[in-house]
Amino acid sequence: MVIQVKVTAPGKAILHGEHTVVYGTKAIAISVGLYTTVHVQVRPGSDVFVSFGEVGLSHTLPLQELKDLKSSFNDNFSFLVLDNPDGINVNPNVSKLIDDYVTLKNGFTGTLRSAFEATFKAFVFIYLATFDELEPLSLTVETELPVGAGLGSSASFAVALAGGLLTAAGRTKSDNIDNDMINRWAFVSEKFVHGNPSGIDNTVATLGGAIMYQKGQPLVPLKCSDVRVLLVSTETPRSTKELVGRVAELKEKNPELHQQYMDEAIELVEKAIEELKNSGQIKPEYVEQNQVLLQNLNVSHPRLDIIVETAKKRDLRAKLTGAGGGGCAFVVLPPECSIDDVEKLKSDLTAQCDEFKFWSVPMGVSGVKIIPL
Ligand SMILES: Nc1ncnc2c1ncn2[C@@H]1O[C@H](COP(=O)(O)OP(=O)(O)O)[C@@H](O)[C@H]1O
């Protein structure tokens, strides 16, 4: 039987609480209307074809090889170990066998190798674990999200991948989506890519809307009305690790200043949470205040500052999203802001830096969607 399904999942931005969240305080993440789409077709044949679209990476894996790999786990290995505090973990024995298979199998080189090997392993793992009887299929991935720019491309990929494979394996249905199951398997993919992530990105990509996160606490969905933003990519790569390290260094060298930032940021997050709980609104003034704090924390970037200043001249508020140091910013577009106003802002920005890239998108959009074809 041929089964065809398309699954989409959105990206995310951090609205408030970036960097403080690392020290155990609250943060708010929100979905953004840029999507990863996974197409899965279960079809007759003797192979599994997988293609990660834009990066031009594709593999054809003989079905028999995958069946042999699965049976090599023997009955003593379960795919997941479920007894750790966050409830789900990849069995290290299975992970090792998949590592060996993928390393032997693939032709990744250079940066592609480090960037996409993990996602390929996540695919092999979830495919082997979710199908009782392995089926020949083709799976293709396309994304509108810039990769590694703080917009949650890996989580969006993880959710679309998990949704596609679980549907093809008959474990969830398009008219009765098992969000919890999709989210748990997406978290597995995130673990392959990121080691030990918090789980907020895949939860936002699964459920959509705005979500409050605090280390060790259950995630709390928040009310969130439609809001449009102009996402601006600075086209400047950055490393989350390096930026988190920069803040840690400040804590060590100047604990008073670090504490002052923490106190102000915590107060702001609390106000923003109250506002969302009461009215579901994102307040542009909180966005502006958050950006000032991040600038003081030295995690902005000249290109991010240009975006913030240029938007301000048109009476619009903007902030960076994610770790900062490059990546993306978003400008809040109030309802009265016309298409023409947005075009004017884009041309002001392009005049300052012709490398900027733009997407005018809604925030707080719905999460994963499964569309039978
Ligand atoms: N379309 C995709 N196909 C395959 N892997 C992807 C895709 N998008 C993202 N990824 C994975 O996610 C990683 C990027 O994650 P990360 O650096 O956290 O950036 P982001 O903030 O965009 O999630 C990539 O290196 C890759 O492993």
Ligand SMILES: C[C@@](O)(CCOP(=O)(O)O)CC(=O)O
């Ligand atoms: C700076 C930080 O708070 C957010 C980083 O976000 P991103 O990796 O840029 O999407 C780090 C973290 O929460 O792990």
